[in-house]
Each structure stands twice: as C-alpha cells, then as structure tokens.
Amino acid sequence: MGGLEDDDEPLSKRVKVMSGESGGFSNGLSDSFSMARQLSSQGDNVEAIGSKGVVNKTELVRILAEALYSLGYSETGARLEEESGIPLHTPVVDMFMRQIVEGQWDKSVSMLHEIGLDETVIKSASFIILEQKFFELLEREKIIDAWKTLRTEIVPLSINDERVRVLSSFIISPSRNLFDGSFGKESRLGSRKKLLEELRKLLPPAVMIPEKRLVxxxxxxxxxxxxxxxxxxxEVGKMSLLTDHKCGxxxxxxxxxxxxQEHNDEVWFxxxxHNGKYLASSSGDCLVIIWEVMADGHVSLKHKLSGHKKPVSYISWSPDNNQLLTCGVEEAIRRWDIGSGECLHTYEKRGLGLVSCxxxxxxxxxxxxxxxxxxxxWDLEGKELKCWRGQKTTMIADIGITTDGKELITVCKETIILLFGWETKSEKIIVEDHPIISFALSEDKKFLLVSLLNEELHVWNIDGCTKLVAKYKGHKRSRFVVRSCFGGLEQAFIASGSEDSQVYIWHRLSKELILTLAGHSxxxxxxxxxxxxPYMLASASDDRTIRIWGLNQVNMNKNGGQYSHNNNNNNNSRSNSNGVNYCNGVSQVG
Structure with a gap:
C-alpha cells in the first residue's frame, strides 16, 4: 500500500505557505528547499573551532541552521547552508522528511533503512509512521485499508502491544476516531508536522538535530x-547573553x-x-515578639506575646502563616493567633515539660x-491523640516533619538523628561522629542542615536513602546552641550564627565561605x-538585639537593568569604596 493520494492540491505545495511562519517546519522544508540540499556532508574532515578546540564546526553550523529555521528565518537558514557548504540534513534525510510531509508512508519506512539506523530505532520509527498512515486511512473511511495496515504492517513489528490493542478498537468502533471528523487537509499537514517532531526525538541527533538545540x-x-x-x-531571567555571568x-x-531592640534579654530564636510577611523572635525575657515586614522592607513591631513563665526556646509557624507555636524551656506550648495576638490554647503534660513543637x-x-x-x-484543642515512648527525642529543642507528614525528625541520642514514621512505626537514623547541637530543614524538606559540636555544619539528603552531601566550616561554637539555616534564591546559601558575634555565609554548592557579617557585640x-x-536576612544575638540585613545600597548602581560591581580577584587584604573589606578571599562586612 503506497502513500495516500489526495484528490486536491498535493500537500507538498502547501509547505511553502507554512514555512514562512514562526513555528513552521524547522527541518528546512521552505521556499529555498532546494538550496544546498545537494551538498555533500563535511563530516569526514572535522574542524574544531574556539579557543579550547572542542567545538565541532559542522555541528555548530547545523545547530545554527536549525535555530534559524525554528525561529522562522527560512531563507537565512538556507543561505547559511549554501554559503557554508554544510547541509542541515543529508539528502537521504531530506528525502525522508519530504516523504513524511507528502504522506508517502511506504517509501518513508523503506528510507529508514537507507539512513543507516539501529534495528530497534527503525521498528519504533516505523510504528509511529504507520500509525499516522492508519489514522489517515480511517479519516478517509477506508476501513479495510486501515485494517490491512494494522494487520500486515504494524502487528508484524511486534512492539507496543498495548498500543496495537488501542488501534484495533478504532477498527471496531470507527466513531472513536481521534480526528472526530475534523481531520481536513490543513490539520492533516499539522499532524504530519507533529509526526516529524516525534521522529526528531526518536532518531539519533546526528541524523536530525534536536528541536531548538541552540536554545x-x-x-x-x-x-x-x-x-x-x-x-x-x-533570577536567571536577569542574566544576559552578551556577557559572562558573575555577581558581586x-x-x-x-x-x-x-x-x-524590643527584647530585654538574650534573643535565642x-x-x-513561610510567606515572608512576618518575623517571630523569642528571648530569655520570656517574651515572643511578632514583627511585620512592610512592603518597603521595613520591619515593625506587631505584637508582644506574654504568658510563658520560662525563656522561649523554639518557634513554629503554621502552614497558613496565621498561627504560631511557641515552646518554653521544659514548660508548655502556646498557640497564638497572628492577627490579634491572642493565645488560642496552651498545651501541657502533667509532671513533664515540653521541649519542642x-x-x-x-x-x-x-x-x-x-x-x-x-x-x-495533639489536636488543636489540646487533646493528646498519640504518644510514642522510648528514646524518641532528647532535650534538644528541634523537631521537624517531612512534606508528606509521614516522618518526624528528632535528635534521639547525642549523635543520632531519628526519622520516625509515626504511622508505620518505621525508623531511619542518621549517625554523626560528634554531638548534635541543632538542625534545620530546607524549604522543600528534602535536606537537613545539622550543626555539630566540632564546629562543622553537615547537609544530609533525606529524600529516600539518607546521604551526607556537604560539610561547612569556619564559624565558632564552643558553649552555646548556635543555629543555622538554608537561604537565598533557591536556597543557594547556608547561613549560621557564631560565638564570635558574626554571621557566616557559605555558597551551598561550592561549600566556600563567602561572607562574614560583623555588627553584633x-x-x-x-x-x-x-x-x-532573598535579599533579607535576620540574626538574633546575646546582645539583646535583632539585626535585619539587606543589600549594600552604596554601590548598587543600576546600569541598564544590571547591577555594577567593583570586583577584585586579588586575595590580599583590600577594601572597596562600598565599605566591604576583603580578607584572604573572604568578604568581611563591617
């Protein structure tokens, strides 16, 4: 059975109409279809270009030509092929693509063998080509021919049996035709174009350049x-093609x-x-303060929450940001309404103290x-729903839960973190070599940041099998609980407090210490x-203050939408006019 014959104008003559449109065929089927198509491939003599000598000139030209066609610049793409002598596709591939567009199904299937493909690829490509033929026959109500195509051409390929059964159902119930009677000539051309896109994904990239490869x-x-x-x-959208990207x-x-400075004692937490609109802080003065982040970035006092009889060591925001849990040191948990500042409930356990929430x-x-x-x-009204006894937690005031709510995360022993499946009673552990001081979860709950007694921070992947993925060093900790966090755009940084009164910031991927922020006493x-x-960071200190850190506005001069920076690669001590001092390659802000 050959290609389908159209009674009207052949589809190939209408290719020229579509080729000038953006999003038309990126395979070079254009007004200049014949240009450069007879040129032989230059692939035998590979020419490398670029300073590193790793860019294949022939591949680059082909990719550029594909980009021009995909952008709708068909004549320019054809001119590039002609002038370079490097065709986007070989004549055999061009013929194959023309056959697809014209619906010459048997010839296109035969041409797959001439292209020189692996047998598995030939079968897969033949299947989707013959499937297109099958549907177009159904559309023309040539049910017998469609059945013969299925029985004598598609089935013998012996692949995708489930799909074959689906195709059979269209023979039994032609009314289920995917094209529901609207499969006219223009839509048929569009369908064949989609078939070419599928073939492009299936065939090796050396045969057909992947669509929008340059992009x-x-x-x-x-x-x-x-x-x-x-x-x-x-945001990546602010990066430019015109220069190499490097931020300061x-x-x-x-x-x-x-x-x-509203707290009257050391600020602990x-x-x-989650929505970034509020900041909650707690202190040795037994107060919890709710701060509101205004639209201009200014932070103002919203509520002072009193009621705890002991210093407040831990805070947890509700998923909807409307309520807050606060936990005193071995005392009680209180639940607060953020809008009114009212205490909604107090959770207590007779004879025992609550240490985390x-x-x-x-x-x-x-x-x-x-x-x-x-x-x-507990439920919200204070009824204890379940209690898991045994060595499930320590006095460390940290507790977390995975995104799906199925695993609780606690420090169950001095050097061991427990991931407890509270519904299934399953247990996974993370074992550290040194005592654990605190931990924090990433925003997506897939990573755990652990602070250790030996002045190291460890990041563990807890999504599935637990795995240590990074270590960070530099901050000081010998006596107190010092907490750290993920942060920045896409949580690309690690920040930590320190006993030397500074804030430390590392680049998460490279593990490099990039900034120390001085200011606390x-x-x-x-x-x-x-x-x-991502431009706002807060720190709490024993000096009874909270510092809000923002961008250095002195040297943030906008130039064409991009910020200008005074970068210096010298690793010796130096200072810039923006007040940032560089010491041994690490920026130290005073």
Missing amino acids: HLVEQAFLLQKDACKFHNC CDHIPCQTSQIL LQFS TWAPDGRSIFSGVSDKSISM ATVNCVSWNPVN
Missing part, C-alpha cells in the same frame, strides 16, 4: 554559570538595615513566616518533644533568611 545549550550555559557564581542571588557580594544581604502539614494537629524523651501528637544564636525575599 537548550544556551539555557544550560546559563544554569552552569549560575551554579558556578558563588554570589548568585537573582552586593547581591547578598550583607549590610545592617535595621536593629530591633527567630524565624520568618512543630505543625502537621495540614495544620490540623501538632507534634511536641517531651522531657521524658517521648513524642506527643555578642554571640549570634540564630539566623533566618526570608523565604520570599
């Missing part, structure tokens, strides 16, 4: 440059924009809400660590990076 390569280059840039903290530290919150992902229940090393689950106990605004 894909540029996107890859952007992402690689972004990952290699240790200060990158802006001005894209990192490194300058104090506000000092909050702070955390931004977190929300279930649905916001309908809470979990708490208990001083007897058990874990309790005592131990920095906790840091929190705004999850919505």
Whole structure:
C-alpha cells in the first residue's frame, strides 16, 4: 500500500505557505528547499573551532541552521547552508522528511533503512509512521485499508502491544476516531508536522538535530554559570547573553538595615513566616515578639506575646502563616493567633515539660518533644491523640516533619538523628561522629542542615536513602546552641550564627565561605533568611538585639537593568569604596 493520494492540491505545495511562519517546519522544508540540499556532508574532515578546540564546526553550523529555521528565518537558514557548504540534513534525510510531509508512508519506512539506523530505532520509527498512515486511512473511511495496515504492517513489528490493542478498537468502533471528523487537509499537514517532531526525538541527533538545540545549550550555559557564581542571588531571567555571568557580594544581604531592640534579654530564636510577611523572635525575657515586614522592607513591631513563665526556646509557624507555636524551656506550648495576638490554647503534660513543637502539614494537629524523651501528637484543642515512648527525642529543642507528614525528625541520642514514621512505626537514623547541637530543614524538606559540636555544619539528603552531601566550616561554637539555616534564591546559601558575634555565609554548592557579617557585640544564636525575599536576612544575638540585613545600597548602581560591581580577584587584604573589606578571599562586612 503506497502513500495516500489526495484528490486536491498535493500537500507538498502547501509547505511553502507554512514555512514562512514562526513555528513552521524547522527541518528546512521552505521556499529555498532546494538550496544546498545537494551538498555533500563535511563530516569526514572535522574542524574544531574556539579557543579550547572542542567545538565541532559542522555541528555548530547545523545547530545554527536549525535555530534559524525554528525561529522562522527560512531563507537565512538556507543561505547559511549554501554559503557554508554544510547541509542541515543529508539528502537521504531530506528525502525522508519530504516523504513524511507528502504522506508517502511506504517509501518513508523503506528510507529508514537507507539512513543507516539501529534495528530497534527503525521498528519504533516505523510504528509511529504507520500509525499516522492508519489514522489517515480511517479519516478517509477506508476501513479495510486501515485494517490491512494494522494487520500486515504494524502487528508484524511486534512492539507496543498495548498500543496495537488501542488501534484495533478504532477498527471496531470507527466513531472513536481521534480526528472526530475534523481531520481536513490543513490539520492533516499539522499532524504530519507533529509526526516529524516525534521522529526528531526518536532518531539519533546526528541524523536530525534536536528541536531548538541552540536554545537548550544556551539555557544550560546559563544554569552552569549560575551554579558556578558563588554570589548568585537573582533570577536567571536577569542574566544576559552578551556577557559572562558573575555577581558581586552586593547581591547578598550583607549590610545592617535595621536593629530591633524590643527584647530585654538574650534573643535565642527567630524565624520568618513561610510567606515572608512576618518575623517571630523569642528571648530569655520570656517574651515572643511578632514583627511585620512592610512592603518597603521595613520591619515593625506587631505584637508582644506574654504568658510563658520560662525563656522561649523554639518557634513554629503554621502552614497558613496565621498561627504560631511557641515552646518554653521544659514548660508548655502556646498557640497564638497572628492577627490579634491572642493565645488560642496552651498545651501541657502533667509532671513533664515540653521541649519542642512543630505543625502537621495540614495544620490540623501538632507534634511536641517531651522531657521524658517521648513524642506527643495533639489536636488543636489540646487533646493528646498519640504518644510514642522510648528514646524518641532528647532535650534538644528541634523537631521537624517531612512534606508528606509521614516522618518526624528528632535528635534521639547525642549523635543520632531519628526519622520516625509515626504511622508505620518505621525508623531511619542518621549517625554523626560528634554531638548534635541543632538542625534545620530546607524549604522543600528534602535536606537537613545539622550543626555539630566540632564546629562543622553537615547537609544530609533525606529524600529516600539518607546521604551526607556537604560539610561547612569556619564559624565558632564552643558553649552555646548556635543555629543555622538554608537561604537565598533557591536556597543557594547556608547561613549560621557564631560565638564570635558574626554571621557566616557559605555558597551551598561550592561549600566556600563567602561572607562574614560583623555588627553584633555578642554571640549570634540564630539566623533566618526570608523565604520570599532573598535579599533579607535576620540574626538574633546575646546582645539583646535583632539585626535585619539587606543589600549594600552604596554601590548598587543600576546600569541598564544590571547591577555594577567593583570586583577584585586579588586575595590580599583590600577594601572597596562600598565599605566591604576583603580578607584572604573572604568578604568581611563591617
């Protein structure tokens, strides 16, 4: 059975009409279809270009030609092929593509063998070509011919049996035709174009250049440059094709924009809400303060929450950001309404203290660590729903839960973190070599940041099998609980407090310490990076203050939508006019 014969004008004559349109055939079937098509391939003598000698000139020209065709510049694409002597496709492939567009199905299937493909690829490509033939026969109500194509051409390929059964159902019930009677000549051409796109994915890239390959390569280059840039903290869309991408530290919150002084004792803990609109802080003065982040970035006091009789060591925001859990040191958990500042409920356990708290992902229940090393689950009204006894937690005031709500995360022993499947009673552990001080979860709950007694931070992948993926060093910790966090755009950074009164920031991927922020006069106990605004960081200190860190505005001069930076690669001590001092390759902001 040959190609389908059209009673009207052949489809091949209409290719010229579509080729001038953006999104038309990127395979070179254009007004200049015949140009450069008779040129032989230059692939036998590979010429490398570029300073590294790794770019194949023939491949580059072919990719450029494909990009021109896909952008709708058909005449320019054809001219490139003619002038370079490098065709986008070989004459055999061009003939094959023409046959697909014209519906010469038997010839196109035979041509697959002439292209020189693997037998598996030939079968897969033949299947989708013959499937197109099958549907076009059905569309013309040539049911017998369609049945013969299925029985004598598609079935013998012996692949995709499930799909064959689906095709058989169209013979039994022609009314189920995918084209539902609207499969006219123009839509048939569009369907054949889609078939070419599927074949492009199936055939080796040396035979048919993948669609929009140049765009894909540029996107890859952007992402690689972004990952290699240790200060990158802006959207990829702001990157330019015209220059290599390199950010300066001005894209990192490194300058104090506000000092909050409402607490009367050491500030132990702070955390931004999930939507970045609020900041909650707790202190040795037994107070919890809710701060509101205004539209201009200014942070203002919203509520002072009093009621705890002991210093507040832990805070947890509800999934909807409307409520807050606070936990006193071996005391009680209180649940607060953010809008009114009212205490909605107090959770207590007779004769025992509660040491940590977190929300279930649905916001309908809470979990708490208990001083007897058990874990309790409560409904919002204070009814204890479950209690898991044994060595489930320690006195460390950290507890987390995975995104699916199925695993609780606690420190169950001095050097062991427990991932406890509270529904199935399953247990997975992470064993460290040194005592654990605190931990924090990434925003997607797939990574765990662990602070250790030996002044190291470890990042563990907990999505599936647990795996240590990174270590960070540099901050100081010998006596106190010092907390760290993920932060920045796509959580590309690690930040930590330190007993030397500074905030430390590492580039997460390279593990390089990139900034130390000076300003506090005592131990920095906790840091929190705004999850919505990558340019806002908060730190809490024993000096009774909270510092809000923002961008260094002195040298943030916009130039054509891009920030200009005064970068210097010299590793000796130096200072720039923007007030940033560089010491041994690490920026130190005063």
